[in-house]
Amino acid sequence: MASVRIREAQEGDCGHILRLIRELAEYEKLSDQVKISEEALRADGFGENPFYHCLVAEILAPGEPQEPCVVGYGLYCFVYSTWKGRAIYLEDIYVMPAYRGQGIGSKIIKKVAEVALDQGCSQFRLAVLDWNKGAMDLYKALGAQDLTEAEGWHSFCFHREALRELAGR
Amino acid sequence: MASVRIREAQEGDCGHILRLIRELAEYEKLSDQVKISEEALRADGFGENPFYHCLVAEILAPGEPQEPCVVGYGLYCFVYSTWKGRAIYLEDIYVMPAYRGQGIGSKIIKKVAEVALDQGCSQFRLAVLDWNKGAMDLYKALGAQDLTEAEGWHSFCFHREALRELAGR
Numbered sequence: 001m002a003s004v005r006i007r008e009a010q011e012g013d014c015g016h017i018l019r020l021i022r023e024l025a026e027y028e029k030l031s032d033q034v035k036i037s038e039e040a041l042r043a044d045g046f047g048e049n050p051f052y053h054c055l056v057a058e059i060l061a062p063g064e065p066q067e068p069c070v071v072g073y074g075l076y077c078f079v080y081s082t083w084k085g086r087a088i089y090l091e092d093i094y095v096m097p098a099y100r101g102q103g104i105g106s107k108i109i110k111k112v113a114e115v116a117l118d119q120g121c122s123q124f125r126l127a128v129l130d131w132n133k134g135a136m137d138l139y140k141a142l143g144a145q146d147l148t149e150a151e152g153w154h155s156f157c158f159h160r161e162a163l164r165e166l167a168g169r
Numbered sequence: 170m171a172s173v174r175i176r177e178a179q180e181g182d183c184g185h186i187l188r189l190i191r192e193l194a195e196y197e198k199l200s201d202q203v204k205i206s207e208e209a210l211r212a213d214g215f216g217e218n219p220f221y222h223c224l225v226a227e228i229l230a231p232g233e234p235q236e237p238c239v240v241g242y243g244l245y246c247f248v249y250s251t252w253k254g255r256a257i258y259l260e261d262i263y264v265m266p267a268y269r270g271q272g273i274g275s276k277i278i279k280k281v282a283e284v285a286l287d288q289g290c291s292q293f294r295l296a297v298l299d300w301n302k303g304a305m306d307l308y309k310a311l312g313a314q315d316l317t318e319a320e321g322w323h324s325f326c327f328h329r330e331a332l333r334e335l336a337g338r
């Protein structure tokens with residue numbers, strides 16, 4: 001049986017990560033919004049002050065000569081709660097459809113939780129689309145609270161044009 | 170007339186920031202959730218790899234001998250969109266009630282937008298409670314999109330106990 005390994009992404013994984021980012025956006029029916037490039041992923045994640053961190057899940061079939069195959073990722077940032085202190089924010093988590101049902105997503109989530117505790121975080125945040133019932137149910141079953149439902153939090157975003165308008169540029 | 174200045178917070182501002190964090194949580198009716206200390210704010214925001222950045226608004230009345238008075242703050246982190254790249258997340262923004270109506274909140278928001286553009290960000294995210302109609306209307310008027318309303322995003326959080334459970338600790 002093939003074995004799964006969850007490890008920190010290296011710069012050389014950026015091509016695989018980009019492929020999976022695009023697959024995830026297609027699944028979310030929002031693929032027209034993906035503007036990121038492999039170059040940006042390399043520059044932003046592997047410089048001196050990285051803007052993100054990433055875990056990848058790779059499959060290695062024993063006895064097979066191929067390279068390990070990257071089949072999932074979890075991309076996160078460190079954020080801050082003014083109530084509770086250090087926190088981790090999981091921007092994306094994705095496992096290729098052919099590799100689901102083997103617990104790879106849960107392994108990525110557990111690894112993020114380990115990183116969070118190692119870094120002194122007391123919250124692990126993420127955002128989920130409300131039609132993605134499978135994901136919502138999974139996170140709730142794992143112990144997460146739906147803050148939008150429980151407390152009424154809405155996510156707002158100023159996109160590029162609004163941002164320029166705000167800054168008067 | 171008193172003048173307002175928006176500037177980067179210094180370590181010595183942490184006492185003021187904590188006072189304002191507590192006031193904001195009272196306004197949000199969630200003050201029992203505030204567990205942060207001044208020591209944690211100092212350690213987490215002013216070390217080598219800060220977990221957050223902060224702007225403060227201070228008032229200086231001309232001719233008065235008092236020190237400038239910190240009356241508002243905006244606390245933010247850098248995050249990452251796998252679709253659009255670098256992004257900024259405004260965790261908190263607050264202005265003391267006695268100093269509202271002077272555009273101090275808008276000045277803080279504009280300054281965050283400037284920092285975002287200076288750092289190559291193309292998104293400026295924040296979260297708002299749905300009963301806080303004044304804030305929601307303001308952010309919309311300034312050009313922000315309500316992603317929970319438009320796309321169905323829900324904010325989830327694993328709190329400390331769930332985090333430990335996940336990590337098996």
